[in-house]
Amino acid sequence: MYLAIKHLHILCAILSGCGFVLQGVWMMRRSHWLDHRVTRTLPHVIDTVFLGSAITLATLSGQYPFVAPWVTAKVVGLVVYILLGALALRWGRTMRIRVFSLVAAITTFSWIVSVALSKNPAGYFALTGVL
Template identity: 25%
Template sequence: MYTLLLKTHVTLALLSFISFIIRAWWGFSHSALVENKFALVIHQVLTAFMLLSAAGLCMTIGQFPLSNPWLTEKLGLFIVYAISTMVIFQFPLAKRTRVLVMLITCGIWLTIFTIGKAHAPLLFG
């Protein structure tokens, strides 16, 4: 069960991140697709199922945020990641600022992925 949940979680995390990258690209290219409600819903569904698989993994391994530093760090960074994606898509930003926020968002995602792979806190460990 653990292996299936883990593979599902990683796949959903990658698909969610790819969805973010595609939508950000549409925003940079001024495509009308960035306003596509279906694309937003797909991204939200992927993210919701990723969070559900994360909860399932926590229960399976018996480790939880606030009691395990690496999971606390992942959860905190995920919240920052979610906020930064909202900033990119919901606020009018200068192109340079949008690029900077997107790069920071990608860095946050990579940090979350690294922490999950190592099962060890990276920033505050």
């Protein structure tokens, strides 16, 4: 059961990340697809399953935020990613702010993935010696 939920979680991570990048491209191109009903609904469905699988995995493994440092890092990173994503796709007043926020959000997402893969709160920064 744990392995199936983990695979679901990984699939949702891939779908969520790819979907966000696609929305970012559409935002930069000012595409009408960004306002399509499916584009506004599907990411929420994917992210809800993503979050649900994360909570289930944390419960099954006993690795919770503020107990396991790498899980805490992922949760903090998730909050930053959500705020940057909202700035990139909705709140940014200029295209420059939106594109900068998009790049920062994608960078944050990749760091969250690196934390998940390494189970190190520094993620890919541990490899560079920055943190």
